[in-house]
Amino acid sequence: MKELVKHLGLIPQQDPTVISTVNKLRSLFIWMVLIIFLWHYHMVSFWCSVMSYSFPETSINVKRKACSWFWDLTIYFMNLNGITYTISGDRINSESAVFLSNHQSLVDHLAVNYLARYSYFVNNDIEIPMVNFFTWFLIWKIPTLRILINLAKNDENWELDTSLAEIFFDKLLNSRKVEWLVLFPEVNIFTQESCYLQKLQSEKFYLPIFNNVLYPRFSSFFNVISMINSKNNYKFNNLYDLTIFYYKVNEDNEKTYFSPSLLEIFGSNDKITINIDVKFKNLTRVSHNRPKLERWLEKDWIEKDNFLQQNYQT
Template sequence: MEVRGAFSSNDGKRHRELTPLRLIRGVVCLLVLLSTAFMTLVYCGFVSAVVLRLFSIHYSRKVTSFFFGTWLALWPFLFEKINKTKVMFSGETVPARERVLLIANHRTEVDWMYLWDLASRKGCLGCIKYVLKSSLMKLPVFGWGFHILEFISVERKWEVDESNMHQMLSSFKDPRDPLWLALFPEGTDYSEQKCSRSQKYAAEHSLPILNNVLLPKTKGFYACLEDLRGSLDAVYDMTIGYKPRCPSLLDNVFGVNPSEVHVHVRRIALADIPTSEEEVSAWLMNTFQLKDQLLSDFYSQRHFPRQGTEGDLSTLKCLVNFVAIMMLISTFTFFTFFSSIWFKIYVSLVCCYLSSATYFNVRPKPLQ
């Protein structure tokens, strides 16, 4: 436990103080992200993921990926350009636009957001999907987005989740559809208390004692791997570390933490991963042992090996994307509030549809 170091603790000092300017800027950024998310869902998401899906799932996903990839690019823009957080990649340089299963350690509630920074560099922002706990689907507005982007919601009880996972995974097998499916095998974010429970369980069952990660759960990973094995290019094993401490969502929004995010990437070919469930479980456990050692080295050396595998985001591209999004959303906002009443009726009906579709987890099927 001691190897984690002071700067990895949530009790550490903030990188920057929460000044009135950062507070105001953070509130403005949050309002912009929320309002643009709402308008993108109502005007773009409904048409691409619902109407177009009636005719073609493949083209529905392509169009949805374009619109939401454009919107999701606002988050790396916020992290790297507005908040000035350094996102540093190390390990292996991975090809662009592969179909992959992605696994990562789950250190804090916002780990999944920093996967967008790599996806942005690889042209895969709009096709990233997550396995996430079902309670997040109930978030206002964002829950609708999770549903439209076809995230897999789980109760974290295999007897409940198994059939839903297999049903969703079976729809992701088309090799024409770009796919980054992200899974956090630990099942929950890290804390000292959870780590103690994990270590106690490991000692009782003769499993490795891990200090910087929790014991991984293997059934969900095995299901993803086996259902998609024939259509995947690789598995990306990603390890995330923070300086000076792990951020919360509001730390990210207000730009007070982190100063640096370090992401180590390891690409594993499918042929190098065993096929039986027992061997896959052993492989995943060994992978998390390596991840645990990698994090121990990171906390002592303050960097991962082979750093600098990816360049910085283009400021010009970020600004052009931001301006395009704001112009589009301004147009939608004008139509909604200052144009025909039919736009208000349309927005109301779409909101009702998205609320019910997300709650009941239903998607339209093609007409033929």
């Protein structure tokens, strides 16, 4: 819980200034607006579920549109705070895909939704891809209390039972829309404290040592690869590897790399940049054999750690 409070940005500052207090109040006001919107979204979602028996297609479209508006609103508030974005690497095709990403901040969820809108404009698509996060035994499009409940009940090595995986992903597999399925294999958000503790464990068990990411967990990725290799999958054929990092620039044009909290991203005088690097990965090279899959993901995370190190040293 303490870590969550820290990532939200709710830890009190020592000797706060007038400016920092104003920024925090502005962020809290934005939170209030977003929470009110979430409450209305869940009301709309409830009535859509009731009406889905009579108007299934219309209900789905209304829920997707309301979900899209929520993320549009969060990105609008980020833009009001002067957030800038840098997108590099490979182009994302106008198809459903699986996305792997490092996990530096709660803001990662907002960054991926911004990337979906960026892809929409670049490809001149008909509709913005819908982002689905696969975390803590849930596939979710928009924040709910269930995420916090599952987070409290389960540990980092959670895994969906293989026999249930196909049923769990059924809606995504049968969707007629473009769907993004996003995973954070590190599970926990990266911090220097967690990185240090994990280094001790890695040295003990002769695992690779990471400096900028946490050692990836394999369970959720194995669930997804098993689903992709199922006979019912005709939808997910692309895999993209995202590397997200953040920096702010001071008056001397010096970069400071950091992990912003949700308060900072909506209210800060710093010039914050979100950098998203995209690499296309060939799914045919990802084996559904568990040991080979684990070696593939471990190698991928070594490359990601080196990529971040190179950027931090530039």
